[in-house]
Amino acid sequence: MNYKMLAKGVGLFTCLAILLTACNTLSPDQFFQKAVLNSNMVSDFGTAQFAKMLESYGKEYPAGVQAPPKKGDEAQEAVKNKALYLEKVIKELKTVSENDDNREIKKLALELYEFTLPAYQNEYAAYAKLCDTKGADDAKVAILKTIDEKYTGRFEVLFTQLMEKGKVYAAKHNLKVTWGN
Numbered sequence: 584m585n586y587k588m589l590a591k592g593v594g595l596f597t598c599l600a601i602l603l604t605a606c607n608t609l610s611p612d613q614f615f616q617k618a619v620l621n622s623n624m625v626s627d628f629g630t631a632q633f634a635k636m637l638e639s640y641g642k643e644y645p646a647g648v649q650a651p652p653k654k655g656d657e658a659q660e661a662v663k664n665k666a667l668y669l670e671k672v673i674k675e676l677k678t679v680s681e682n683d684d685n686r687e688i689k690k691l692a693l694e695l696y697e698f699t700l701p702a703y704q705n706e707y708a709a710y711a712k713l714c715d716t717k718g719a720d721d722a723k724v725a726i727l728k729t730i731d732e733k734y735t736g737r738f739e740v741l742f743t744q745l746m747e748k749g750k751v752y753a754a755k756h757n758l759k760v761t762w763g764n
Contacts (some may be wrong), residue, residue, distance in 0.1 A: 586621070596703050611756035617679065618692040619749035621672045622742060624665060625699050629735040634727055637661065641714045658711035667702040679761045684755075688748050695741040699734070706730050 585589070609617065626632040636738035673696050681689055710726045744760075751759045 596720070611684075611693040611752070614679060614685050614688075615749065615753060615756070615758055615760075617672070617676060618685070618688050619745060619752070622692070622695065622745055622749075624668055624672070625695065626737075626742070627737050628699050628742075629730055634723075636715045637707075637711050640711075641717055656715050659708065659709055662703055662707045662711040666700060666708075669700045669703065672696055673700070685752070688745065688752055691741060691748060693746045695738070695745055698741060699738060702730055702734050706733075 591626075627636075637658040640661060643653065665686060673693060676693055679685070679689060684742070706726050706729055710723060710730075713723050713726070750760075752758075752761065
């Protein structure tokens with residue numbers, strides 16, 4: 584057996600393991616941005632404001648108003664992009680090294696993002712399609728009612744818990760954060 588080759592292999596493996604671990608260890612500020620600040624992406628979840636925004640994508644501008652031409656899928660694209668962003672955040676958060684300091688926030692953030700993702704992929708995608716195609720108002724109302732009944736209560740609990748834990752984490756690490764109302 585060639586012990587020199589074995590020693591080099593073990594050394595290379597050790598260096599690779601250290602590098603991979605180091606890549607997944609974030610500063611408190613980086614972790615906060617990834618876990619807590621990304622909640623801005625879902626802060627309008629279940630609100631009339633988000634529904635109105637999706638509705639507005641299907642509105643035509645009056646003659647004489649300069650605006651880019653409508654493609655007809657603007658609301659669907661907005662929902663799709665939100666879902667894709669959430670998928671990216673979830674994937675990145677799962678790779679973050681856990682410790683006693685960040686474990687609870689990481690768990691809450693993942694739970695919040697994984698909970699809302701299916702609503703964007705399903706109910707909000709269907710709602711957006713109705714907005715883009717100028718679908719029936721009663722169908723839109725039914726979808727919004729489903730979102731409210733199925734998701735909103737749990738969303739509010741998760742979001743509030745994440746914000747509370749995030750505030751404590753930010754204060755502990757002296758992170759400069761401006762909290763909204």
